[in-house]
Amino acid sequence: MPAGTTRVIIRIPNPDASVNHSVRIKNEVAAMVLARDALASHASHLIPDVYDWHLATDSSGWIIQEYMPGVCSGRTKLRNESKEHQHKMLSQMADVFKTLQAYQLPASVQGFGGLNFDDNGNVVVGPMAVEPYNGPFASMNDFYHGMLAAQLADCDRSLISDGWRRDGLRERIDKFVSTGFEKLLSKAPVSRPVFIMADFRKFTLLDSPSPTTTNSRNLQIQATSSSTPKPSR
Numbered sequence: 001m002p003a004g005t006t007r008v009i010i011r012i013p014n015p016d017a018s019v020n021h022s023v024r025i026k027n028e029v030a031a032m033v034l035a036r037d038a039l040a041s042h043a044s045h046l047i048p049d050v051y052d053w054h055l056a057t058d059s060s061g062w063i064i065q066e067y068m069p070g071v072c073s074g075r076t077k078l079r080n081e082s083k084e085h086q087h088k089m090l091s092q093m094a095d096v097f098k099t100l101q102a103y104q105l106p107a108s109v110q111g112f113g114g115l116n117f118d119d120n121g122n123v124v125v126g127p128m129a130v131e132p133y134n135g136p137f138a139s140m141n142d143f144y145h146g147m148l149a150a151q152l153a154d155c156d157r158s159l160i161s162d163g164w165r166r167d168g169l170r171e172r173i174d175k176f177v178s179t180g181f182e183k184l185l186s187k188a189p190v191s192r193p194v195f196i197m198a199d200f201r202k203f204t205l206l207d208s209p210s211p212t213t214t215n216s217r218n219l220q221i222q223a224t225s226s227s228t229p230k231p232s233r
Contacts, residue, residue: 001051007067008051020133023114025061027129029053030115032065034123034195038103039096046096070208089207093200103195112137112193130198140191141182148177 001008013024029050036047048066055061079086108122109115113135116126125136132150137143152173156163164170 009065009067011063020129023127024129025053025055027114030123038100068206070206100195100197112143141185
């Protein structure tokens with residue numbers, strides 16, 4: 001933490017969130033490392049620095065990160081702003097989104113899934129913090145199989161669907177999985193992993209005053225929640 005720091009953000013996960021708490025913190029910190037690298041060419045400092053973090057197998061982990069000035073964009077009404085400011089903010093959002101999508105993942109990130117760190121501190125692919133909550137996957141076919149398995153497991157736990165076992169529906173689904181799913185996937189185009197900020201919306205963005213011009217405001221990113229290597233077609 002830089003000397004003289006007087007403000008920080010301490011992020012504590014919501015224990016009721018539908019995420020894989022055993023990997024969420026590490027996935028998030030690794031995602032911020034990649035996002036910071038992807039946006040390094042931007043003049044503005046967009047991704048907050050992480051000062052410390054703690055991973056727990058339950059929801060008791062935490063992240064201490066840099067305080068970023070600004071107002072949460074989700075608390076303001078962009079349509080009430082001037083046309084000039086609307087154009088500036090939306091243009092910045094589009095530019096950041098495009099830059100993240102075009103980012104060349106480091107060689108250590110191979111496959112599909114969430115993000116993790118290896119023993120040397122390199123960012124690698126790991127289990128997913130969001131559905132299907134498993135992985136990592138060597139190929140897109142494995143990814144889709146993992147997603148389908150997670151969905152069926154959810155159905156098995158549901159008292160409403162009861163695993164779709166009524167009227168022989170589950171037998172038909174299982175038959176499709178064993179005999180038809182792979183054939184369907186063989187028709188899919190070749191995919192490559194790309195960096196996805198899955199929560200790119202107003203509530204994860206800050207409308208921040210420019211450090212050089214008091215009448216100018218810029219986009220800041222306050223989190224990179226659920227960012228994972230996912231397919232690009």
